[in-house]
Amino acid sequence: FALMNLTGTANVGAILPLLAKENPPVPLISPFTGADLLREPPINHVFNVRASYGDEVEKLVQHLTTLGVPRISVLWMNNGFGKDGLAGARKSMEKRGLKLHSDAPIQADSSDVQQAVQSLSAGEPDAIIMITAGAPTVTFIKAYRKVSRAARFYTTSVMGSQSTIQALGPDGVGVVVTSVVPFPWSQSLPVAREYRDVLKKAGMQESVSFIGLETFINARVLVEGLRRAGKDLTRPRFIQAMESLQHLDVGGFEVDFGKGVRQGSRFVDLTIIGTGGKFTR
Structure with a gap:
């Protein structure tokens, strides 16, 4: 029905023609690449959450x-x-x-x-x-x-x-x-706290990471798109639902799609690797 979190520019580039061949095309949600080939021009069935390279x-x-x-x-x-x-x-x-x-x-x-x-x-x-x-x-x-x-x-x-x-x-x-997502160890950002709480309940509190928070946000976006699409789920209805995610507040992180808009966020922050391999701001 749809794909989510495909990783790597080369991998995504190789699969794009296959997704487009389907009728209707297979939606691709939040791929893990910031490449322009997914953004310029926008592709109707591809929804990018992360900022571009x-x-x-x-x-x-x-x-x-x-x-x-x-x-x-x-x-x-x-x-x-x-x-x-x-x-x-x-x-x-x-x-x-x-x-x-x-x-x-x-x-x-x-x-x-x-x-x-x-x-x-x-x-x-x-x-x-x-x-x-x-x-x-x-x-x-x-x-x-x-x-x-x-x-x-x-x-x-x-x-x-x-x-x-x-x-x-x-x-x-x-x-x-x-x-391309906020600091996962933030005490003030709701989505970061929720993400860490989920990991803690699973006994994985030591696994906090940027890629983990990005995946968590992507999953929240996907679920909201599915919820808005309703019970009679089709690819066109799902794409329309994803388009409706305008100024979506994901626990303090905004995702903003729309008609012809397939770039959900342009958020970029800077972090520094400190001693012991830990990130600092």
Whole structure:
């Protein structure tokens, strides 16, 4: 009937034609990717909750330029995800009348990590925005730290998994990570408290994470869409119901769809990896 929480730009891109072939098309709710291929132009049966990669990179560039950081470079994974992020970084800089200091690609298997390190470190950047996921994030930071400790690293939300942070170890301290949902440990935000309460009841209170809160929010959005669609559920009725989720308050987190609007949130925040692999604000 519908799909939810599909993960990864390449995976989602591969399945999109299959969803569109169905009559009516299969709704895709809250995929775990910020890629433009789901957003520009909007796809009628695809509802994005999380902010785009462009939104995340814009937040990083806004932060760095506000601080007056002069030399901003980009490391980008050599695939659709990385190219989207690089284009977003250039766009964000250009609208401020600025240019990137430098950029370098890296393969998904990190086979060219030394080349990427040499390319970027030669220009002595003050900050490196990393449009990477998984192994390249870890291998690059560790390799770069051996050459220079001058640059600070800024990464997108896809880096924020606990396994990646554990793999970085002490080299991860000080890395800035974007988040597309609020701080899961917030004491003031209702949806964060509710999420933690659910985990506690399941005996999983140690499993609090950004990806967990995002999944929780996505599930709340899906359930509200199904509720509004009513008992006689069809795909067209479900899509209409999802469109009706305008200014939906999910425990203090707003999701706003509508006619022709398939981007539910543009929320982006910044967090920092502290000692022990714990996030701080």
